[in-house]
Amino acid sequence: MILKNKVFKKGSIVLLILLMLTSMVVGCSKTATNEDATVADTLELKETTDAEEPVIIRLTGGDYGYPTPFQHYPRGPGGYKMQLVFDSLLERDENGLIPWMAKEWEISEDGLEYTFTIHEDIQWQDGKPLTMEDIQFSFEYFEKHPPVWNPVTMDGKAFVEKIEIIDKDKIRFTISEKNVTILEKIGDVRMIPKHIWEAIEDPDAFQGEEAVIGCGPYLLTNYNKEHGTYEFTAFENYWGSKPVVEKIQFVPASDEVLAFENNEVDLASIGSDLLARYQGDSRFKIIQNPGFWGYRLLFNMEKKSIFKEKEVRQAIAYGIDQEELVEKVERGAAIVASAGYLPKDHIWYNDGVKKYPFDVEAAKERIGDRKITFQLLTGNSNTEVRIAELIKISLKEVGIDVDIKSVDTKTRDHAINTKDYEVALTGHGGWGSDADILRERYATTVQAGSSPSSNIIPGYENEEIKALAQQQLGETNVEKRKKIIFQLQEIIAEEVSFLPLYNTTGYTVYQPSKYDDWMYMYDHHTVSHSKLSYLQRK
Amino acid sequence: MKKIIQRILEFSLVGKIALIVIGFFIVLAIFSSQLSHYPYDLPSGAALQPPSREHWMGTDDLGIDIWAQLCYGARVSIMVGFTTAFLSVAGGGLVGVCAGYYGGKIDGWMMRLTDLMMIIPQLPMMIVLGAFFGPSLKNIIFVLTLFSWTAPARIVRSKVLSIKEEKYILVAKSYGAGFFYMIQKHFLPQTFSLMMVSFIQLISRAIVAEAGLSFLGLGDPTSKSWGLMLNHGMAFRGIYFTDFWKWWILFPLVCILTMVLAVSFVGKEIERKEVSSYGKTTTKG
Numbered sequence: 001m002i003l004k005n006k007v008f009k010k011g012s013i014v015l016l017i018l019l020m021l022t023s024m025v026v027g028c029s030k031t032a033t034n035e036d037a038t039v040a041d042t043l044e045l046k047e048t049t050d051a052e053e054p055v056i057i058r059l060t061g062g063d064y065g066y067p068t069p070f071q072h073y074p075r076g077p078g079g080y081k082m083q084l085v086f087d088s089l090l091e092r093d094e095n096g097l098i099p100w101m102a103k104e105w106e107i108s109e110d111g112l113e114y115t116f117t118i119h120e121d122i123q124w125q126d127g128k129p130l131t132m133e134d135i136q137f138s139f140e141y142f143e144k145h146p147p148v149w150n151p152v153t154m155d156g157k158a159f160v161e162k163i164e165i166i167d168k169d170k171i172r173f174t175i176s177e178k179n180v181t182i183l184e185k186i187g188d189v190r191m192i193p194k195h196i197w198e199a200i201e202d203p204d205a206f207q208g209e210e211a212v213i214g215c216g217p218y219l220l221t222n223y224n225k226e227h228g229t230y231e232f233t234a235f236e237n238y239w240g241s242k243p244v245v246e247k248i249q250f251v252p253a254s255d256e257v258l259a260f261e262n263n264e265v266d267l268a269s270i271g272s273d274l275l276a277r278y279q280g281d282s283r284f285k286i287i288q289n290p291g292f293w294g295y296r297l298l299f300n301m302e303k304k305s306i307f308k309e310k311e312v313r314q315a316i317a318y319g320i321d322q323e324e325l326v327e328k329v330e331r332g333a334a335i336v337a338s339a340g341y342l343p344k345d346h347i348w349y350n351d352g353v354k355k356y357p358f359d360v361e362a363a364k365e366r367i368g369d370r371k372i373t374f375q376l377l378t379g380n381s382n383t384e385v386r387i388a389e390l391i392k393i394s395l396k397e398v399g400i401d402v403d404i405k406s407v408d409t410k411t412r413d414h415a416i417n418t419k420d421y422e423v424a425l426t427g428h429g430g431w432g433s434d435a436d437i438l439r440e441r442y443a444t445t446v447q448a449g450s451s452p453s454s455n456i457i458p459g460y461e462n463e464e465i466k467a468l469a470q471q472q473l474g475e476t477n478v479e480k481r482k483k484i485i486f487q488l489q490e491i492i493a494e495e496v497s498f499l500p501l502y503n504t505t506g507y508t509v510y511q512p513s514k515y516d517d518w519m520y521m522y523d524h525h526t527v528s529h530s531k532l533s534y535l536q537r538k
Numbered sequence: 539m540k541k542i543i544q545r546i547l548e549f550s551l552v553g554k555i556a557l558i559v560i561g562f563f564i565v566l567a568i569f570s571s572q573l574s575h576y577p578y579d580l581p582s583g584a585a586l587q588p589p590s591r592e593h594w595m596g597t598d599d600l601g602i603d604i605w606a607q608l609c610y611g612a613r614v615s616i617m618v619g620f621t622t623a624f625l626s627v628a629g630g631g632l633v634g635v636c637a638g639y640y641g642g643k644i645d646g647w648m649m650r651l652t653d654l655m656m657i658i659p660q661l662p663m664m665i666v667l668g669a670f671f672g673p674s675l676k677n678i679i680f681v682l683t684l685f686s687w688t689a690p691a692r693i694v695r696s697k698v699l700s701i702k703e704e705k706y707i708l709v710a711k712s713y714g715a716g717f718f719y720m721i722q723k724h725f726l727p728q729t730f731s732l733m734m735v736s737f738i739q740l741i742s743r744a745i746v747a748e749a750g751l752s753f754l755g756l757g758d759p760t761s762k763s764w765g766l767m768l769n770h771g772m773a774f775r776g777i778y779f780t781d782f783w784k785w786w787i788l789f790p791l792v793c794i795l796t797m798v799l800a801v802s803f804v805g806k807e808i809e810r811k812e813v814s815s816y817g818k819t820t821t822k823g
Contacts, residue, residue: 388759
């Protein structure tokens, strides 16, 4: 009896603890979700920043590789970290290309010669002066050793025919064919110091302090691969606009919103469900990102020849409810993508292209008596798995069986680059770039770099698209080029050689009292990626 | 049967409640499709609806009924738990009997293998293997079994080592009893209760491990296990600053907690009985 009582007592204690635990969870969350409690209750807001105090910005970290042009991870957070250290001839602001290392440039009448005048007194971060030889060397080195983001080649070939040093501050590039995108491409090439890199045979394995010496506004002062942390410190002898932010730190944060609320990071992406929490509070500013980041569904026509049939691709487009994806997965903070690729926020978006609203009958009609099944490869992020689930559900309605395979993001990206998939779901930025992206996505057969946006379409070639893509490249008359781009979008939408799903237009929240100079580049979706966000601007 | 009922009646109150809880989840698992009006894998309402008369436990971000998913999730958890535990105990038991019975080099090799498996850090290894084999329920069961058979193997071996020196075993051997006869007639009956304790312990371990692996994104992404429901819920951006966690996270969390606790309590009851009957069983035979 005594034993029984003891056991009962023990049991009661355990049950009590359980009850307490549950009520604690409920209790804790009440403080977090109580709408009456203002955000200020849970935040320790920083007073207005003293002008003398150096500004330190903390952002959500994660390992994106060592920030050299050869070792960063190809996705945006990797590449843009590298660009803090390595400068280029031109830069991008809200409206377009702006002079950067090159203070001015001239284009010859035949459109084949580009002469740049470079700022004087540009210094490498190790104190040595930058010369025209360094610029020439950077181009030649990248041709020999392609960097991760590779702007020096087009269709696998280097487009610069000759580089001449004209003066101690003038350099001329000669190209073989007239091409409207060359200025942007030359302007985007990162400069690397000749005195360091000329001895490097294998840049992919070159690590250490010397590998991250550039002439950009920030020095890499800390990097920890395991923790995914970075620290960039302002370079005091920077030649250009002075850095306003003294340090940019990337710190680990398992939940970005929670970290923002705890003042651990200074910027957070929020979904539409959290808008009400920050709206109307003057301590916070919310900005909506332009829809230049998006998801698309890739068909591997080499591996699964049924996708060569246009009707099958169109059936899939009709069979996926893109509106539902936007509503459920993004909670409304996205726009259905255009089947002509250029998103609604793009300056040359063509609203007249064929659209594919969810239509079971239209899809079934196109499928006919074909039996279609495929494996859908996706990353393992929650968003991607949810998109895949909804695609599976809606395609089942039209009679297409989908088997979902989810792997981690890097494995998925690698599988796409090596064409090891049947259908793949991928998401990336860069949808707002020059309309020449249509040629890069639909008409190239040689992959440039390993960026997740630069994959080609395996097993697909369309002569009409190719011809128009080539034609727009040489068309210097803006109106005529725009017409070609519009026509191109129409054909692309009809063909759906891959299916753009939606473009995200999420929100970013920050405290303006801490820092308020965030800036979007004209073609990009994230303020923290812009170098100019951290520099003094006129 | 009578013996089992007798045994259950000897359980403490907590043990009995635990057994009822397990029974409840088994019923959920078996009759999941009948117990819920809505499908577990198709949207049946608006997204993220709070609990209501229509959706007792609300809906998730895709508009799928949470109650339906919980019922189906019980099936996944119980299947993973029981299958892993069964395979581990059967495999580990066989290894233990062989090692104990044959002794010598076979024992040495088998036990060194067991030691090797035991010193490998399990969770990181499971994560690596889970990622390597790809996310599916079968792979999860396989990976969990791979790391679970060692405990029963050692327990059974030590028991067999002590039994095999008994006189009746020596007599049976001298009359020409073979290995399988010995297993069937002597080793299995006497190690059965020990194996049962391991079995029960492994169930709760496997359920937690499956939830953990699914939570880390290594489970089958389209299965509706409790761990995966938690994974989806907790990955929702800023969920704790919305009301959604109150049904989307809390319900699967409570299910995992209660199931694991219930299984542990039952295991404890069986173990308690075993300890109190030590020394009595060896004289049987």
